[in-house]
Amino acid sequence: MIVVENLYKSFGSTAVLKGISTSFDKGKTNLIIGQSGSGKTVFLKCLLGLFPYESGSISYDGKIYADLSEDDQRVLRSKIGTVFQGSALFDSMTIAENVKFPLRMFTKQSNSEMDDRVDAVLKRVELENAHNKFPSEASGGMQKRVAIARAIVNNPSYLFCDEPNSGLDPKTAIVIDNLIQEITSEFNITTVINSHDMNSVMEIGQKIVFLKDGYKAWEGSNKNIFKTDNEAVTNFVYSSELFRKVRQMYIDND
Amino acid sequence: MRNLIFRDIDDLVIGSLGIVSFISFFVGGVVTIQTALNINSPLIPQYLVGYATRQSVILEFAPTFISIIMAGKVGSFITSSIGTMRVTEQIDALEVMGINSINYLVFPKTIALLLYPFLISIAMFLGVLGGMAACYYGGFTSVSDYIWGVQLDFIPFHLAYAFIKTFVFAFFLATIPSYHGYFMKGGALEVGKASTTSFVWTSVVIILSNYIITQLVLS
Numbered sequence: 001m002i003v004v005e006n007l008y009k010s011f012g013s014t015a016v017l018k019g020i021s022t023s024f025d026k027g028k029t030n031l032i033i034g035q036s037g038s039g040k041t042v043f044l045k046c047l048l049g050l051f052p053y054e055s056g057s058i059s060y061d062g063k064i065y066a067d068l069s070e071d072d073q074r075v076l077r078s079k080i081g082t083v084f085q086g087s088a089l090f091d092s093m094t095i096a097e098n099v100k101f102p103l104r105m106f107t108k109q110s111n112s113e114m115d116d117r118v119d120a121v122l123k124r125v126e127l128e129n130a131h132n133k134f135p136s137e138a139s140g141g142m143q144k145r146v147a148i149a150r151a152i153v154n155n156p157s158y159l160f161c162d163e164p165n166s167g168l169d170p171k172t173a174i175v176i177d178n179l180i181q182e183i184t185s186e187f188n189i190t191t192v193i194n195s196h197d198m199n200s201v202m203e204i205g206q207k208i209v210f211l212k213d214g215y216k217a218w219e220g221s222n223k224n225i226f227k228t229d230n231e232a233v234t235n236f237v238y239s240s241e242l243f244r245k246v247r248q249m250y251i252d253n254d
Numbered sequence: 255m256r257n258l259i260f261r262d263i264d265d266l267v268i269g270s271l272g273i274v275s276f277i278s279f280f281v282g283g284v285v286t287i288q289t290a291l292n293i294n295s296p297l298i299p300q301y302l303v304g305y306a307t308r309q310s311v312i313l314e315f316a317p318t319f320i321s322i323i324m325a326g327k328v329g330s331f332i333t334s335s336i337g338t339m340r341v342t343e344q345i346d347a348l349e350v351m352g353i354n355s356i357n358y359l360v361f362p363k364t365i366a367l368l369l370y371p372f373l374i375s376i377a378m379f380l381g382v383l384g385g386m387a388a389c390y391y392g393g394f395t396s397v398s399d400y401i402w403g404v405q406l407d408f409i410p411f412h413l414a415y416a417f418i419k420t421f422v423f424a425f426f427l428a429t430i431p432s433y434h435g436y437f438m439k440g441g442a443l444e445v446g447k448a449s450t451t452s453f454v455w456t457s458v459v460i461i462l463s464n465y466i467i468t469q470l471v472l473s
Binding site for chain 1: 261350
C-alpha cells in the first residue's frame, strides 16, 4: 500500500501539486486521472522518486521514502516496476535482454534461472516467440507488453504505468488494461496507473484519484464515478455524448 | 558492465579506425607535399621533408587534429545516443530501477576511450607512411631521404607529450558529449542541437587544453 500525505511540489514559482493526500491499495488497480496540466505526470514522477518534493510524505508499506538511506531507497526501487508512456525499452538490447535486464542488475540468479524467468514472463504477456527481436521491430502493443514483462520480471511490489494505452488501438488498449489488472491481482501488486483513457477508467479503475489544477478533486471507484455529482469529474469524464449516455443507462438500470 | 565496456570499445574506438586511417594517410601525404613544395633553397636538405612531416604528425596532427575529428564522430554519437535515451525515458527507466544512470552510461565510455591512444598511434604511423607514399609516387624527394629525415633528431619525450595530450583529450571526448546528452531537455530537434553544441564545446576545450598542456610540458 502506498500512502501520500499533503504532498507539495512546485517548479520555480509555479505550484504543481498543492497538498495531495491519498492512498493506493495493494492488489488493486489505482488510477490517477485528470486533464492535461493537472499534475498527473508530476505526481507519478514524485511517487517514482524521480522528482523531489517540497513537503509532505510518501510511504511504501509503512516506510517513508524520504527517510530511507540511499541504499534502502535503492532496495525499495528494485521492488518497483514501471511501464513508461513510450515503453522506454533499451534500443540496443533484444526483447529478451530488455526483460532480463532487472534480473541481471538486482539478482544473483544463474543465467539459466534468468532465462527461465524471462521465458515465463514473456509467455505471461503472450510474446513467447519474440525473444530475439529488437524493440524497433516490435509493434506499439508488443512494446507495451514487453515493458510490462520487464516491469514484473523481478516480482515487484509496486507497478507504475504512465498512460499505458497511449498510441494503441482500442482493442490492443483493452488487452493491455486487462493484462495489467490480471497481473495486479495475480501477484498482489500495488498498481498505480496514470491515464487519460476513459475506457480504462470504466474497466479497471478499482480506485480512481481525480486531479484538477494540482489538487485532489475527487476519489472513488469506477462504480462511484457513475453516480458522482462532482462537477469537475462529470465535466471531465462525461465530456463526450457517448459517455453521458452510458452513465444515464447505468443510473437508469441501477 | 564488462559487456558495456566492450560494446563501447567497438563503437567508439574500433568503429573509428577506418576514418582515422583514411584521414591520417592522406593528410600525412599532403603535409609532405606542402613541405617539399615550400623548400625552394638548394641549401636546405631534402631529408627535412621527412623530419617536418614526422614532427607535424606526431606533435599536432595525430593527437589534436584527429581529436577534433573524433569530437565530431564519437562526440556526436555519444551525445545523440544518450540524448535519445533521455528523450525516450530510457534514463528515467534506469533511475526508477535504482541504477546509477550516469555511472551506467558514462563510465564504460570513459574506460573504452582509454584505448584512444591506440587509435592515435595508428594515426601517427599512417600519417608518416602517407608522407612516404607521397614521396614515392609524387617524386618530391627520395624515399631514402624521407626515411632518413623521419629518424633524424628523434626525441622520445615528444611521443610522451603527444600521449599525455591524447589521454586528456580522450577524457574530454567521453565526458563533454555525455554531459550534453545526459542533461538535454526536449525532443528530437534538441538532440540534434545538443550534438552540435557538444561538438563545439569539445573542440574548444581540446584546443584550449592543447595550448595549456603544450605550454606546461614543452616550454
